[in-house]
Amino acid sequence: MAIDVTTWSLEQTSSTDLDPAREPAAEAGVKIVRAEVPSPEFSRFLYTAVGADNDWTDRLEWSRERWLGFLDRPGAETWVAYERGTPAGFIELDPQDAGVVEISYFGLLPAFRGRRIGGHLLTWGTGRAWDLADRWSGLPPTKRVWVHTCSKDGPHALDNYRRRGFRVFDVKTETEG
Template sequence: MAEQIIWYLEMRDPKAHHARAMPETLGVVECEIPQFELNRFLYRLVGTQWQWSEMLEGDQNEWRAMVESDAHRTFVAYYRGAVAGYYELYRPDGVNVEILYFGLVETFIGMGFGAGLLSHAIDQAWRWPGTDRVWLHTCSLDHPAALENYQKRGFEIYHEEVAPC
């Protein structure tokens, strides 16, 4: 059976963030009006290449409730009018913000957008009033530069596990 490594990373102080400027050609907009179908679309658009499927297989009503809750925020990155990537922030406990999903559309990988978009996500997480900690997880099935990007922005690994693919 194939295995993957899952890394859990956190940032406990906004001063730990080693921000990278976002390219001027990349615009990011928050979806202030939740649209569950938009989140499904973005999840597929970005996640298919990385074998994201768990949300598509689970209870769609639970997923919809999460997306439509006040604890959830969605941001979409655009390049020349096209969706270039997105991220979701989730803070169900009011203090710990998870960068729930983060990624670029395959066409835009390698254009220098990843570090800047991640910095935008981190900034938005820390600007959410009441945030004490920002965290995320990634795995060995993700883009080869993902873990390094997270660490370069200031995240530290706090847990690692091996799981079946």
């Protein structure tokens, strides 16, 4: 069956665009930790656990070598949100040319949605995207952070990006199937 899928591309062009979400309550035990060792297996787990019900398929065929090549680049970072020791979601930062950083993937496992973790993780990851050059020699200062989401993603995805200060710069609708 054919369906129309709308994709929104959003951006921030200044670190002052970021409108932080409130953090989850301390008793929730939410911590955000960088996955410092490039691990194709762990990243594939996060990708499939978050994306299964959102129809993420573009990386399912990636080999271990392709995952490692993507993860083990200067400035590339994966940040994982944990709730009391259990992975709840992740955000990937993908530095590109001329001070541009893409949030290549972001999302929560289904059991952790609707609990204030997503806004907190997006705030954290976007803040890190703005200071990538401060931590990695050879990267230009961040001038733009961008992301895309589509109508197949969670029902609150687009609103979460907008609440964090991202602005839509492009909209495309394509028929799939």
